[in-house]
Structures are given as structure tokens and as C-alpha cells.
Amino acid sequence: MTIFDAVLLSYDEPMADALYSRLQRTLGSSVKRLHGVHGMRRAYRLCAEVVDREQFLLADGDFAIAADFDVAAVEPLGEGVSMRVWQTVNPVNGLAYGYGGLKLIRRSALREMGQAVDVLAALPGRIEFAQQIAGVTRFNQSPFHAWKAGFRECAMLARGSEYGMADDGSRLRVEAWANSRNGEFAPYAAAGAREGVAFAREFARASGRFDHLNDPTWLRARFAAAHGDQAVAG
Known part of the structure; x- marks a missing residue:
């Protein structure tokens, strides 16, 4: 059982329901879901309001978590770190980096988020990039x-x-x-x-x-x- 809350943030992804179920099975806990919110910055900020803990796992609606991802091994964020991003495999070109990756994020950082086109780049504090691959970003659904x-x-x-x-x-x-x-x-x-x-x-x-x-x-x-x-x- 994870010590972190978890949220799947979806908008219009055709496979979102199936990937939500997969996330729940893998994490072994109840995963909250926020769906269909217009405005990316608003959607991310609302995620902070549906969780009960300061640090929580955040997955995009097209993220397919690896079946062997060990959530029990996830360490909390250190002081001054606002977010950790795990790598994902890109299914169309084989790249593996943080695009579409699973995140461990602070609720307080989302509430204090600034302005950027890449919305989460405007979080206060440092961002960590984990070398571990946590799954596949299944954006190629249509x-x-x-x-x-x-x-x-x-x-x-x-x-x-x-x-x-x-x-x-x-x-x-x-x-x-x-x-x-x-x-x-x-x-x-x-x-x-x-x-x-x-x-x-x-x-x-x-x-x-x-x-x-x-x-x-x-x-x-x-x-x-x-x-x-x-x-x-x-």
C-alpha cells in the first residue's frame, strides 16, 4: 500500500478508462481521477484540491504504468524539491525521458505555480528527474x-x-x-x-x-x- 495519494488527470484520451484501471491495480490503492477540466493550468491546480496529503503521485490520462513499478520503494521528496518525474518510453520513436512521465508532486507547489507554456515548469523549487522508467506514454491513441x-x-x-x-x-x-x-x-x-x-x-x-x-x-x-x-x- 502506497503512503502517497494518487491522481489520474485525463481530458479526452480514448484509453483513459483502461489506463486508470491499470494504475489502480498497479498502485494497489484507490486512485482519484480528475477528468475533462478545460485549461491545463487550472486542471493541474485542481489536482491539489482532490488529495489529502502534501505529496502525491500524478499521472496523465495517457500514461500506462509499468506492471512492475514498485511504489513501496518511492522515497518522499526532499526539502526544496517540488516534483520528481520518472521516465517513460515513447512508443513511436523509442525515446525514454520525462515526457508524459509519472510525477511525485507537492500540493503546495501546485497552489503556488507560476506561468509557463509547459505548465509544470513554473513550479517553485527544484525538479528532480529520475532515471527509472515507470511506464509508457500512450499518446498515440488516435x-x-x-x-x-x-x-x-x-x-x-x-x-x-x-x-x-x-x-x-x-x-x-x-x-x-x-x-x-x-x-x-x-x-x-x-x-x-x-x-x-x-x-x-x-x-x-x-x-x-x-x-x-x-x-x-x-x-x-x-x-x-x-x-x-x-x-x-x-
């Missing part, structure tokens, strides 16, 4: 979801990582995303990556436009304009 993942991540990487990643690391990850060819809907993830880089080149310093990365309605409209309504429905 053409739209695969495209959105590539578009958002590569736009932010091309603009400059808000976590302070070196340019060489960002460039290598963008290249891997743009050459995605494994798993379901990989071509859409690759297209999203290329289009996200182009978007960043045009609007990286236009904060009002760049904030569209967190607007689901805008993202769906942009995808439909480039790839067709049928792909959105898929």
Missing part, C-alpha cells in the same frame, strides 16, 4: 492525439526547454520525434513534430500565439485544417 503530442512537444523544444535542457539535447529529441516511424499513428506524430517546429520558428516570441499550445479547441482546428476532419474523428 491520429489527432499522436499529432498533438508531436506538435506541442517539439514546438516547446524548438522554442527552448523551460526545464533548462541544453540545445543539443533538445535538437536530438526533435529529430527523433520528426522521424517517428514505430507504433500506431507514428506518421501523425512525425508530422506534428515538423509542424510544431515551424510554428515555434514563427511564433516563439509571440506569447499570445504560443499559448495556443494549451488550447484543445485551437489544436483540433489546426489539425483538421492540415489533415482533415476524418483524421480528427479517428
